[in-house]
Amino acid sequence: MDALLHAPGIRLPRRTLQRRLALLVEEKRIRTTGVSRSLRYLSDLRELRTPRVIEAAVQEPADAVYGALADVHIPTSPEGAEIEAHVRQPRQLRQPVGYKTEFLEQYHPNVTAYLPQRLRDQLRVLGRSSAEQAPAGTFARDILNRLLIDLSWASSQLEGNTYSRLDTARLIEFGQVAEGKDSLETQMILNHKNAIEYLVRDPEHAGLTVDTIIALHALLSDGLLADPAGCGRIRNHAVGIGGSVYLPIALPQRLEELLGIVIQMAAEIHDPFEQAFFLMVHLPYLQPFEDVNKRVSRVAANIPFIRHNLCPLSFIDVPQQAYVNAMIGVYELNRIELLRDVFVWAYERSCQQYVAVKQNLVPPDIFRLRYRQALGEVVAAIVRSGEPATEPAVRSRLPAAVAAADRTHFVALVLAEFKALHSGNAVRFGIRPLEFAGWQEKFAGRD
Secondary structure (H helix, E strand, C coil): CCHHHCCCCCCHHHHHHHHHHHHHHHHHCCCECHHHHHHHECCCCCCCCCEEEEEEEEECCCCCCCCCEEEEEEECCCHHHHHHHHHHCCHHHHCCCCCHHHHHHHHCCCCCCCCHHHHHHHHHHCCCCCCCCCCCHHHHHHHHHHHHHHHHHHHHHHCCCCCCCHHHHHHHHHHHCCCCCCHHHHHHHHHHHHHHHHHHHCCCHHCCCHHHHHHHHHHCCCCCCCHHHHCCCCCCCCCCCCCEEEECCCCCHHHHHHHHHHHHHHHCCCCHHHHHHHHHHHHHHCCCCCCHHHHHHHHHHHHHHHHCCCCCCCCCCCHHHHHHHHHHEEEEHCCCCHHHHHHHHHHHHHHHHHHHHHHHCCCCCCCHHHCCHHHHHHHHHHHHHCCCCHHHHHHCCCCCCCCCCHHHHHHHHHHHHHHCCCCCHHHEEEECHHHHHHHHHHCCCCC
């Protein structure tokens, strides 16, 4: 292990190298001998090839939060390197290909696995959050402000958007449009924000259905299509893929049928990581919409992570060319290994970004979560009725949903909420600013 870590050309963290070697062992490409410090990795080949890397220069302006990465390296498997070699050939040397239904037919949910079990287990360890046992979507809501900025910025960068992360934060948080930026770039960022909020704010939206995918397309493509009618609609004409010899299906009825099958198959997959990766492979491959297909797949890939309270996939620092090459490998070869390399690296990178956020989160108050709706109803009712926030006022409005054994705790919780209530957070309970201002003025100065 140490010899590999210090070999010329190797620039991998120990954990990443361990995962790569474990994957090669599981696939029986190499074997091991010895245990613990005597563990050795052996290959029937004359030498274990040094992992190749995809390199891409990142031209990101200096950013006070992250700083710019001059070079980003994504380690690739030998299979990924083969795909990359194909993609780097001149376009005229690559054979044009169409959509192959057998690529989808060969996949059987919970039987086929693009991600080996050991790899999925390792990703789950990285992605676990403190809200693991809380209701679906809790963790994503807890870090929503950070997720809106990171995913909107990184996903847009993969489409060539030149907004910096700082510009993106100012746009999302304060509505400040960056100087010198094209209006379409601004629209792309805001569309991502709306699509992410759509999934996170209402757990019912974070389900794998065709309606959800179409809604995501409508939100992500708003104001960006040549034909506004194509927003949130299956395309009705042929499209091409820039830089690729892949020719997607053109018949609308066939596209609609296959989209239904893809989403149904994805919904049947139990493992959230396999589910996310399946969507990243098959939504862009089908190209069901006129444009914005990859953006839909990247946001949709977060649905399993939202539902399972796992670290989201933000695509932070993923080089555009690495991602594009990986997608072309899917389009032209129906091979997923290079995209898998990118996916795993991107998820590890996302987890690194959110580890500090996870550590700083307060553990969820299960009692408060259980009575969240009742809490909101009581607080809003007292404000709107113009009553003081006293114990008798709260007890007179106790909802039937609050169990008898929980009522004392519930009353204390409501009174604590009133102590922290102000004009900025009253909206959580559906209280309008004028309603709160009137109530606050009436009881100003009272304990």
